Amino acid sequence: MxxxxxxxxxxxxxxxxxxxxxxxxxxxxxxxxxxxxxxxxxxxxxxxxxxxxxxxxxxxxxxxxxxxxxxxxxxxxxxxxxxxxxxxxxxxxxxxxxxxxxxxxxxxxxxxxxxxxxxxxxxxxxxxxxxxxxxxxxxxxxxxxxxxxxxxxxxxxxxxxxxxxxxxxxxxxxxxxxxATDPPRTARSAGQEPAANPYRHSALWRIHASSALLCVPQFATNAFAMVFLIDVRGWSAVHAGRLLVLSQVLGAVSRVLAGRWSDRVGSRVRPMRQLSVCIALVMGATALGALRPSPLTDLAMVLACGITASTNGLAFTATAELAGSAWSGRAMGVQNTGQNLAASLTPPLLGGLIASAGYARGFMLAGALAVAACFVIPSVRIPAAPKPTAAPKPTSPPSPAAPPAPERDSRTD
The missing domain is CATH 1.20.1250.20 (MFS general substrate transporter like domains)
Structure with a gap:
């Protein structure tokens, strides 16, 4: 408990x-x-x-x-x-x-x-x-x-x-x-070397970069969904706001389901990569809906607002597990910084593109960056949780996992 x-x-x-x-x-x-x-x-x-x-x-x-x-x-x-x-x-x-x-x-x-x-x-x-x-x-x-x-x-x-x-x-x-109680930390014995810097390898940098790329479609939809529905579909501000409440609920649910999925398959990056493909497809559908408005355009926008939020928890979990307990605070600080920078830059930059070239091109660019994220996401092996040999004590949390090693795969390094 x-x-x-x-x-x-x-x-x-x-x-x-x-x-x-x-x-x-x-x-x-x-x-x-x-x-x-x-x-x-x-x-x-x-x-x-x-x-x-x-x-x-x-x-x-x-x-x-x-x-x-x-x-x-x-x-x-x-x-x-x-x-x-x-x-x-x-x-x-x-x-x-x-x-x-x-x-x-x-x-x-x-x-x-x-x-x-x-x-x-x-x-x-x-x-x-x-x-x-x-x-x-x-x-x-x-x-x-x-x-x-x-x-x-x-x-x-x-x-x-x-x-x-x-x-x-x-x-x-x-x-x-x-x-609150801090989780236990592994004590370092006298003379033991400090934990290795996880940033010596590319996997953690690639998680940060891919996560920042995936922030673009997320904040493209968050920033422009309201005006998109008003301009393209003729919704009133009140009714558009009510519809977007549903998108926020979908966004919250998608984060939980994506996390559960990653637990079941034993990987954070595989679901993250597959969701990136889904994000690209939905952003493409939203761009098409901007060119040919219909009731399906509304559905595409709501789905886009929901699914673009799904990878956030996966990226943070992968960051902490790759960094290890000794470095996870700094690594998650870097992860947060990259995401917030992307979130801050997306509305003004993409807004300029939408103003000059239209919603379709803006959303197509956001979808293209989701495709790019697929190739940036590394392939890493997350250690499986050890099988319990005895009933766990209710007050003893599991020890943080050591940082996993990157797989030898053509998509890494």
Whole structure:
């Protein structure tokens, strides 16, 4: 039961961090009203937390490797809560931007350490499912933000909204600090060599690169699904939003099912490669639907929004297993950084292409990058979980697996 408690805590921590990060755009009108800012200045403020997060993910990962997950998540969420409380008391572009950037930097602790906490408590036979569940924290956080932040911003302004996010972070920080337990680590005996750097081989770099490529179709659909349905299919904003709620549910379910699939076949990269092909096909169908609109266009877009999210948990699980317990925090920090960079660059760059060449070409490019990811994904052998010889103790998690060696395959190196 303890491992499921750790999963719940890790998922809750990531969910409240996502509520803050993805909820801030819903305060745009309140930012303009309360602070007298232009739309460009509002956009700059909304980007500040992501900028802070990107700059500190690897640092937080290294701290998790050194001091453990519980301390990193608790301190990071506590700092986020304090900084958001301070942000609620200030006005103006510069002071608010600085505090939001610092809060984003503090919240990066959760992205860097919560996945490591989950991985360490589950065996190789369950990690895919566990990380798939943990990855649902992104749509969960977006859902909480969509349900609460617009109303709070309208009635209580920006200050009330950030205080709400601060309260969420503070409550979960207390829960993690009081209930979480770091997974056990293998003690290094005197004179033993430190763990080898997993980045000496190409497999981990290729996981990072392929995952970043697969972020493009994911955020192409997330960023442009609403306007696509309005422009191409003539939906109202309200009805398009309701349809896209279904796509978020499908995205969450696809992450869990993909993780379970990877556990059953004993591989993270094989399902990841096969899902990349599916993503390319669905993006191609969406591009075709843009050229010849029909009710099938709506179905293609909903499926695209769902399936493009399916590989996230697989990539993070593969990263942790390839890096090994001594390096997994830093490796997952690098993984998060690459994904967030791709997510940040996709909307403006792809938006420019769509504005000049149309939705079809934009979605075709996203599908082509999914095809490219198929060839970048390495072939690696993940060690099978050892068969238990005795009834496991309820409080003892499995030891983290050592990093697997790449297979000798024409698709690697």
């Amino acid at each position: 303890r491992r499921w408690m750790m999963l719940a805590l890790g998922t809750a921590a990531q969910t409240v961090a996502c509520t803050f990060l993805y909820g801030l755009p819903y305060t745009s009108e309140a930012l303009r009203r309360d602070n007298g800012l232009s739309l460009g200045q509002v956009g700059l403020l909304v980007a500040c937390p992501t900028a802070g997060l990107l700059l500190t993910l690897i640092v937080w990962g290294a701290l998790a490797d050194r001091f453990g997950e519980r301390a990193v998540i608790t301190s990071g969420l506590a700092m986020t809560a304090v900084l958001l409380c301070l942000a609620a008391t200030v006005n103006g572009l510069v002071p608010l931007g600085v505090l939001l950037a610092l809060a984003g930097a503090a919240s990066a602790s959760v992205s860097a350490a919560s996945g490591r906490l989950v991985i360490g408590w589950f065996s190789a036979r369950e990690r895919g499912l566990a990380m798939g569940i943990r990855q649902t924290s992104t749509p969960l956080g977006m859902g909480v933000a969509a349900l609460t932040v617009p109303t709070l911003a309208a009635h209580d302004g920006v200050g009330g909204t950030v205080l709400f996010c601060a309260a969420l972070c503070g409550v979960v920080a207390v829960l993690v600090g009081s209930l």
